Ligand SMILES: Nc1nc2c([nH]c(=O)n2[C@H]2C[C@H](O)[C@@H](COP(=O)(O)OP(=O)(O)OP(=O)(O)O)O2)c(=O)[nH]1
């Protein structure tokens with residue numbers, strides 16, 4: 001007679017093991033304390049909303065590598081220093097994301113919209129006037145509260 005196997009409860013997957021898309025997200029400030037927003041392409045996921053620059057970390061990259069590549073591609077800047085701000089897991093229903101949010105505290109070059117995307121420097125007090133993806137609430141709160 002076959003031995004009865006005990007029912008086991010698998011441990012929930014960690015963020016890295018789950019199917020969440022790992023995204024490097026950059027909070028970039030200028031000398032006036034404004035933060036950089038770009039607008040997502042209308043045809044993309046969460047299209048038309050304003051976002052912090054960044055994008056998917058590729059399989060062969062770590063966070064720093066993905067952050068550096070995305071900011072070079074999207075804004076033409078070279079990241080010199082960055083600090084972790086927060087990580088946000090969010091389920092949009094059609095897509096799960098893990099936003100790895102970093103404050104880019106030093107960079108070389110002047111950010112410009114290399115992919116033709118609309119781009120704005122925004123005072124933190126004006127962020128409420130921009131439509132951002134739902135997952136971004138904690139990022140906006142951290143900026144408004146003055147987290148470095
Ligand atoms: N870059 C960025 N992505 C965000 C933010 N908030 C948020 O929910 N996301 C989500 C939207 C997307 O589902 C995902 C980013 O993936 P993406 O496909 O746009 O990344 P990507 O820049 O590598 O784009 P692509 O190469 O596919 O064009 O993260 C944010 O503030 N910045």
Ligand SMILES: [Mg+2]
Pocket residue numbers: 053054055056070074
């Ligand atoms: Mg992107």
